[in-house]
Structure formats: C-alpha cells, structure tokens
Amino acid sequence: MKALNIVPFVSVDNMMKLVLHLGIERVLTELAGYIEADFLRWESFDKTPRIASHSPVGVIELMPTSDGEMYGFKYVNGHPKNTREGLQTVTAFGVLADVDTGYPLLLTEMTILTALRTAAMSALAARHLAPRDARVMAMIGNGAQAEFQALAFKALCGIQEVRLYDIDPAATEKCVRNLSGSGLKVVACRSSEEAIEGAQIITTCTADKQYATILTDNMVGPGVHINAVGGDCPGKTELHRDILLRSTIFVEYPPQTRVEGEIQQLDPDHPVTELWQVIAGKAPGRTSASQITLFDSVGFAIEDFSALRYVHEQLKTLPFSEPLDMIADPDDPRDLYGMLLRAKAKAA
Ligand SMILES: NC(=O)c1ccc[n+]([C@@H]2O[C@H](COP(=O)([O-])OP(=O)(O)OC[C@H]3O[C@@H](n4cnc5c(N)ncnc54)[C@H](O)[C@@H]3O)[C@@H](O)[C@H]2O)c1
Numbered sequence: 289m290k291a292l293n294i295v296p297f298v299s300v301d302n303m304m305k306l307v308l309h310l311g312i313e314r315v316l317t318e319l320a321g322y323i324e325a326d327f328l329r330w331e332s333f334d335k336t337p338r339i340a341s342h343s344p345v346g347v348i349e350l351m352p353t354s355d356g357e358m359y360g361f362k363y364v365n366g367h368p369k370n371t372r373e374g375l376q377t378v379t380a381f382g383v384l385a386d387v388d389t390g391y392p393l394l395l396t397e398m399t400i401l402t403a404l405r406t407a408a409m410s411a412l413a414a415r416h417l418a419p420r421d422a423r424v425m426a427m428i429g430n431g432a433q434a435e436f437q438a439l440a441f442k443a444l445c446g447i448q449e450v451r452l453y454d455i456d457p458a459a460t461e462k463c464v465r466n467l468s469g470s471g472l473k474v475v476a477c478r479s480s481e482e483a484i485e486g487a488q489i490i491t492t493c494t495a496d497k498q499y500a501t502i503l504t505d506n507m508v509g510p511g512v513h514i515n516a517v518g519g520d521c522p523g524k525t526e527l528h529r530d531i532l533l534r535s536t537i538f539v540e541y542p543p544q545t546r547v548e549g550e551i552q553q554l555d556p557d558h559p560v561t562e563l564w565q566v567i568a569g570k571a572p573g574r575t576s577a578s579q580i581t582l583f584d585s586v587g588f589a590i591e592d593f594s595a596l597r598y599v600h601e602q603l604k605t606l607p608f609s610e611p612l613d614m615i616a617d618p619d620d621p622r623d624l625y626g627m628l629l630r631a632k633a634k635a636a
Pocket residue numbers: 366368371377378402406428429430431432433434453454455456459493494495496500502516517518519520585586587588
C-alpha cells in the first residue's frame with residue numbers, strides 16, 4: 289500500500305525531463321487531445337470564473353474545477369512589469385486531488401505546463417476556426433509563451449512560417465534563436481504590420497496592464513483567424529473594439545471571459561459562441577472563407593485540469609516525480625496532536 293503521507297511532486301527539473309523525454313510536439317498534441325476530451329464532457333464539470341486578487345501591478349488567481357472524480361486547481365500570477373525586474377510575467381503551480389477522499393494525487397510546477405496547455409488550447413481552437421489552408425502565422429509578443437504557441441500551431445495546424453514582432457527586439461531575437469531547427473520558417477519583423485503580411489492566423493501574446501491596441505481595425509483583413517492570448521484581465525486587452533464588432537467570437541467560459549477577455553469592451557449580451565459547443569459539433573465554427581474568427585482566449589480551469597490529468601497519467605509509467613511528505617498521516621487519524629508529541633519526544 290502506498291504511504292498515505294506521500295504526494296508525487298513534479299519539480300521544474302522533472303517537468304523539463306518529462307517534456308524532453310516525450311518530445312514537445314508530441315506533448316502539445318497529446319495535451320490538446322486531453323483538453324478536447326474534457327471539452328466534450330463540458331457539462332460534467334463544476335465551473336466558476338477564476339478567483340482573482342488584483343493589485344495595481346498584477347493579479348494572483350486560483351482556478352478550480354472538478355469532474356466529480358478528481359478536483360484540480362492552479363495558482364497563477366500575471367505581472368507584466370516583472371520581466372523588467374528579471375522575473376517572469378506568469379508563474380504557476382497546481383494540484384490534482386481525489387474527490388472521494390480529498391487527498392491530493394499530484395503537486396506540480398505549472399509555469400511550463402501553462403505555456404504548453406495555453407498553446408495546445410490555442411491550436412485546438414484554430415483547428416476548428418482557422419482557414420484550413422493556413423500555413424503562415426503572425427506572432428506578436430515574443431515572450432515566454434511565444435515558442436510554445438508557434439510549435440503547437442506547427443504540430444496541430446500545419447503552420448510552416450511564423451512572422452515575429454515584439455516592441456523589444458531582444459525578445460524577437462531570442463525567439464528566432466529558439467525556433468531555429470524547429471522546422472518552421474522564422475521571419476523577424478520590424479512592425480506588427482509587417483508581421484501580419486500574408487498571415488492567415490494572427491496570434492497576439494503581449495503583456496501590458498492596460499487597454500492596449502496591438503491590432504487596429506485596418507490591419508485585419510477578411511478570412512483571418514485571430515488567436516488573442518494576452519488580454520486576460522479586467523482593463524488588459526489587445527484588440528481595437530472595432531475588430532471585435534467585425535469578428536465571430538469564440539470563448540472558453542462566458543462568465544469569466546466577459547470580465548477578463550477582449551469582449552469586456554462590448555455590451556454584456558454581445559453574442560459569443562462557447563468553444564466546447566463547436567468542438568462537440570453543437571455550434572458552427574468557421575462558416576465562410578471571408579469570416580474573421582476570433583478566439584478570445586483567457587485560460588480556463590478545465591484546461592489546467594486536463595493538463596494535470598495528462599501529467600498524472602504520464603507518471604503511471606514515467607519516473608519524473610519525487611515523493612513529497614505532504615499530508616500528515618497519524619497512525620490514529622484522530623490523533624494528530626499525538627503525532628506532534630511523539631515527534632517532540634523523538635527529537636528530545
Ligand atoms: N490566455 C491564456 O490562457 C494565457 C496563458 C498564459 C499567459 N497569458 C498572457 O499572455 C501574455 C504573454 O505572456 P508571456 O508569459 O509570454 O509574457 P512575457 O512578458 O514573457 O512576454 C510578453 C511580450 O510582449 C511584448 N510586448 C508588450 N507590449 C507589446 C506591444 N505593444 N507590441 C508587441 N509586443 C509587446 C513584451 O516586450 C514581451 O516580450 C501575458 O499577457 C499573459 O498574461 C494568457
């Protein structure tokens with residue numbers, strides 16, 4: 289019988305080993321499969337908008353959900369000013385637990401896992417919404433998430449060329465370097481306008497705690513799919529409102545996206561389609577070649593649940609975790625204090 293005090297812990301080191309062992313494109317593809325499977329049983333999940341604690345410089349959020357058998361949550365922050373201080377904009381960790389006992393099944397780093405799941409989610413959405421023959425993607429914002437996004441679109445959507453732009457040329461240089469040898473044609477651009485030339489998919493993935501205008505209305509032509517990742521907090525958006533008015537808008541969970549997504553700029557009853565319904569064949573995705581489709585991504589708890597479920601499954605056969613003495617386990621479940629006394633006696 290497994291020791292009841294032990295919870296498998298996936299450190300950053302082990303997460304990197306897991307991803308490198310399996311191969312990143314395989315992980316992105318399999319993660320998309322797990323998200324898809326969970327979106328297909330959307331109605332069986334407990335759903336709530338994430339619980340956000342805002343400060344003038346950032347946000348700390350908890351993202352819980354359960355399918356009745358397992359419960360998961362992620363702790364995640366978003367601090368756009370952090371990179372200027374040598375810190376990351378987004379860090380995260382998460383827990384998966386057994387609903388029957390309430391005992392944790394897994395504790396894991398989720399900074400890398402969030403980048404993977406966000407990219408897998410974006411590409412999964414694009415598979416249903418982007419033009420089928422899309423081969424070129426513009427990638428505006430070349431920070432921590434960028435390479436993961438590019439590789440997910442290569443693996444899942446057949447993207448062959450990424451056109452990069454960032455206000456900080458050092459970020460673009462880093463991205464070019466990291467994607468060399470990936471099989472993608474990588475083009476560094478000097479403006480957003482140049483980056484979107486010839487692109488059928490536009491991904492915006494910038495970090496700025498304000499209503500930003502990464503894309504203006506005149507930049508978006510017919511038939512394009514926009515994957516808007518960086519606008520994910522009240523007062524933090526990337527697209528000009530007029531683009532939204534011309535687009536068919538797809539979202540994860542409307543009660544959360546109406547507060548956090550691009551659509552916070554619109555009336556509260558502006559029509560949007562829930563992505564799970566498209567994936568389940570209950571609502572149409574792209575219906576015409578000239579339609580502008582917009583995935584107003586904010587990141588929803590079920591995606592993290594899928595990612596936790598994926599890692600938990602991998603650990604059944606792979607050695608990339610370590611035992612963490614995390615749950616107090618007295619011999620008599622009601623003698624928690626006695627356990628403390630015995631430890632004191634032992635230490636004396
Ligand atoms: N939707 C989701 O599920 C999800 C998940 C993770 C992160 N995010 C969001 O995605 C964004 C990017 O995250 P990250 O970890 O890559 O952040 P990051 O800070 O590492 O990178 C952001 C990049 O955007 C660039 N940038 C800022 N303003 C710009 C502008 N006007 N034009 C072009 N580039 C600009 C910065 O120079 C930086 O290189 C953040 O806003 C984050 O909150 C969303």
